[in-house]
Amino acid sequence: MDEQPDVQRLDDAAVEPRLARLDAVLGQLEQTPGRTADLALEAVEILTEVYGEALARVTELAADSPRALDRLTGDELLRHLLLLHRIHPDPLDRRVARAVDDLRPQLRTQGAEIALVGVQDEVARISLSASSCGGGGAALRDLVREHVMTFAPELSAVDVVAPAAAPALIPVATLWQRPDRTDAAPTSEVGRAAGPLALGGTA
Numbered sequence: 001m002d003e004q005p006d007v008q009r010l011d012d013a014a015v016e017p018r019l020a021r022l023d024a025v026l027g028q029l030e031q032t033p034g035r036t037a038d039l040a041l042e043a044v045e046i047l048t049e050v051y052g053e054a055l056a057r058v059t060e061l062a063a064d065s066p067r068a069l070d071r072l073t074g075d076e077l078l079r080h081l082l083l084l085h086r087i088h089p090d091p092l093d094r095r096v097a098r099a100v101d102d103l104r105p106q107l108r109t110q111g112a113e114i115a116l117v118g119v120q121d122e123v124a125r126i127s128l129s130a131s132s133c134g135g136g137g138a139a140l141r142d143l144v145r146e147h148v149m150t151f152a153p154e155l156s157a158v159d160v161v162a163p164a165a166a167p168a169l170i171p172v173a174t175l176w177q178r179p180d181r182t183d184a185a186p187t188s189e190v191g192r193a194a195g196p197l198a199l200g201g202t203a
Contacts, residue, residue, distance in 0.1 A: 015077050052085035059089055083153055092152055093119040099151035100126065103144060112140055115163070122156040124148055127163045 010018070026044065029037045059082065062068040072078050073090055082088040088095065100116045107114050117125035126144055130137045141160040148158045
């Protein structure tokens, strides 16, 4: 049996400049008048449709295997193509949550914490607490917006907000203060009042 020839694979670092070059070439074709340029663009469009259909069929075949489907959607290039062809199997909120989880380790190395608040009306709200301030904080917010949009390009906005403040603690002494009194009870009185209740006795 003849051995299959080795196929050169492209890693993510090699794919990125090729996609950028493709965008540039297509842009030049769109600006070039003439039948040749029109035919080239038509060929690219047809090829894109065919490969999109092939990718959709692969996704359908993998639907019965959650592990395989998760690997497909977890690959950066495949995720880009699934979104491009509008055939990504995951709903919007799940993709946003995945983007947040994907960013969390990187942000923690910079002293920041991230959490998904929610997704509503095509707007994602992301909580971000950053130790840095000024330009550093702004850079992290821009990073979050850009990263989330790569996972969910149909979003109309990504709101990066500060974490909700923790509820203030109520001083114990105020629990024993009568509403009609403006002066707080002395600490010793509070202690005597609380003592029998704390011990299970009666006042």
